[in-house]
Amino acid sequence: MFSKTTEYALRAVIYIAQKGTEENKLGLADIAKAIHSPRSFTAKILQQLTAGGKIISSVRGPGGGFYISAKAKKLPVRSVLSVMGEDVKLEKCVLGLKHCSEEKPCPMHASYKLIKPLIIDLFESKTIEMLANEVSAGKSNIGNL
Amino acid sequence: MFSKTTEYALRAVIYIAQKGTEENKLGLADIAKAIHSPRSFTAKILQQLTAGGKIISSVRGPGGGFYISAKAKKLPVRSVLSVMGEDVKLEKCVLGLKHCSEEKPCPMHASYKLIKPLIIDLFESKTIEMLANEVSAGKSNIGNL
DNA sequence: GTAATAAAAGATAAAAATATCCTTAATTAA
DNA sequence: TTAATTAAGGATATTTTTATCTTTTATTAC
Ligand code: FES
Ligand code: FES
Numbered sequence: 001m002f003s004k005t006t007e008y009a010l011r012a013v014i015y016i017a018q019k020g021t022e023e024n025k026l027g028l029a030d031i032a033k034a035i036h037s038p039r040s041f042t043a044k045i046l047q048q049l050t051a052g053g054k055i056i057s058s059v060r061g062p063g064g065g066f067y068i069s070a071k072a073k074k075l076p077v078r079s080v081l082s083v084m085g086e087d088v089k090l091e092k093c094v095l096g097l098k099h100c101s102e103e104k105p106c107p108m109h110a111s112y113k114l115i116k117p118l119i120i121d122l123f124e125s126k127t128i129e130m131l132a133n134e135v136s137a138g139k140s141n142i143g144n145l
Numbered sequence: 146m147f148s149k150t151t152e153y154a155l156r157a158v159i160y161i162a163q164k165g166t167e168e169n170k171l172g173l174a175d176i177a178k179a180i181h182s183p184r185s186f187t188a189k190i191l192q193q194l195t196a197g198g199k200i201i202s203s204v205r206g207p208g209g210g211f212y213i214s215a216k217a218k219k220l221p222v223r224s225v226l227s228v229m230g231e232d233v234k235l236e237k238c239v240l241g242l243k244h245c246s247e248e249k250p251c252p253m254h255a256s257y258k259l260i261k262p263l264i265i266d267l268f269e270s271k272t273i274e275m276l277a278n279e280v281s282a283g284k285s286n287i288g289n290l
Numbered sequence: 291g292t293a294a295t296a297a298a299a300g301a302t303a304a305a306a307a308t309a310t311c312c313t314t315a316a317t318t319a320a
Numbered sequence: 321t322t323a324a325t326t327a328a329g330g331a332t333a334t335t336t337t338t339a340t341c342t343t344t345t346a347t348t349a350c
Pocket of ligand 2: 237
């Protein structure tokens with residue numbers, strides 16, 4: 001559904017939301033290990049997520065690391081997709097036509113249009129916090145690769 | 146959702162099902178133009194779809210080209226995904242965990258599991274023929290890029 | 291200040307996906 | 321049998337994605 005890059009981003013954000021706070025920041029090594037992602041590559045992704053303070057925050061130096069504000073935790077999962085530039089994928093035509101629309105639909109559209117809003121809602125209605133809480137409650141995990 | 150390669154494959158198969166017959170085979174140039182795909186790249190894809198006579202058939206030489214048997218037209222769209230090696234994508238975990246399952250679910254799973262079977266059914270229940278008929282009836286198209 | 295720590299930034303590297311081109315083989319028609 | 325046609329097969333080329341490594345900058349502790 002998404003690129004590996006975005007999968008790492010989602011798992012990292014959920015992990016940071018679950019385990020980190022401004023008082024207890026998480027380091028790159030910790031995060032990469034927890035979500036089973038390549039360390040240096042994850043660093044690049046965390047940079048993206050930090051840029052402009054959109055999703056997560058970071059502090060350099062001893063005691064530094066990554067965390068996410070209570071406010072940002074309320075963001076929909078889709079905001080992570082957006083930062084990674086993959087929220088457009090949710091609107092894509094199944095057959096690769098330029099636009100997925102009623103005006104010039106592909107032959108999959110009639111059936112797909114019933115499901116598409118459900119998929120989009122999946123990422124709109126769930127917040128980062130909700131997913132983190134799921135993991136904290138022991139109902140799910142992000143480390144089992 | 147799928148790779149460009151698979152999108153081309155899907156559009157090509159639908160086009161062949163719609164316009165071609167064993168008596169009226171379609172040439173590579175025709176197909177590539179109709180579905181707006183790069184010609185030589187499309188040739189490779191058509192080879193894959195032809196291999197083992199799984200989906201489409203081909204004949205070389207003058208008057209040759211590609212066509213699809215009446216029997217193959219009844220195949221579900223998923224069979225095309227299968228030949229392209231992307232039907233596994235339908236089973237993938239949204240967050241990229243090794244397995245999407247109830248046993249070790251990711252935090253998206255609880256919501257996603259409601260939609261996943263609908264997506265799979267989309268490709269299981271629709272046959273190549275159904276999509277081709279949709280286009281023939283003027284209800285949809287595969288050329289509008 | 292100096293040293294240690296940790297993320298940011300930059301430069302490459304490796305792998306996979308996408309795409310093109312050239313040669314070969316099969317088929318047909320003349 | 322020769323020439324023309326069309327897909328198959330093979331070799332490369334380009335682009336994008338994924339990944340690693342090195343240097344720089346910010347922060348803290350001493
Ligand atoms: S136009 Fe193809 S899925 Fe909507
Ligand atoms: S386990 Fe992640 S979607 Fe099912």
